[in-house]
Amino acid sequence: MKSSLTRTAGRKRPAPRRAKLIGITAIIAAIMAVSWLFPSFAGSAGGQEREFVITARQFAFDPPRIYVNLGDRVTLRVRSLDITHGLYLDAYGINIRVPPMEEGVVSFVADRPGKLRYRCSVICGPLHPFMVGEIVVQPNRLFHTGGVLAAIVGLGAVAYAWWRKGG
Numbered sequence: 001m002k003s004s005l006t007r008t009a010g011r012k013r014p015a016p017r018r019a020k021l022i023g024i025t026a027i028i029a030a031i032m033a034v035s036w037l038f039p040s041f042a043g044s045a046g047g048q049e050r051e052f053v054i055t056a057r058q059f060a061f062d063p064p065r066i067y068v069n070l071g072d073r074v075t076l077r078v079r080s081l082d083i084t085h086g087l088y089l090d091a092y093g094i095n096i097r098v099p100p101m102e103e104g105v106v107s108f109v110a111d112r113p114g115k116l117r118y119r120c121s122v123i124c125g126p127l128h129p130f131m132v133g134e135i136v137v138q139p140n141r142l143f144h145t146g147g148v149l150a151a152i153v154g155l156g157a158v159a160y161a162w163w164r165k166g167g
């Protein structure tokens, strides 16, 4: 008698329980997504001070490629290990000469995403034209994080509405 009553009650309201489960799952998924996002969010938000030491010698820059985030203030300390080299960064109108064993410093705000090519601006030997480097300006993840957070909030709202309707 008692068991049949319970079974009836259970059969009557199966949807709310499922909705609640979906709601809880959505919330857990949202929490997981946020906790996954935040470490990378903190590490790659633009507007940071970034400093790099780049060594120049015949016929290469080392490292040949650096990565920054959009909005970073980038400082390059260029050191020559042999003869006079230069660094010409076309996109920002930067051109410096770096005599042997000296350091030249340039600074700029990486305000556009994409690859910035720079090259040696002092003819330093036969392979001088190949003495190039690259600064990769990565799009700010802050923007993407905003979009993802909005999606999570939206999903959460839908799940909550569903849950309320069911309960």
Ligand SMILES: [Cu+2]
Pocket: 057, 058, 059, 084, 085, 086, 120, 121, 122, 123, 124, 128, 131
């Ligand atoms: Cu050179």
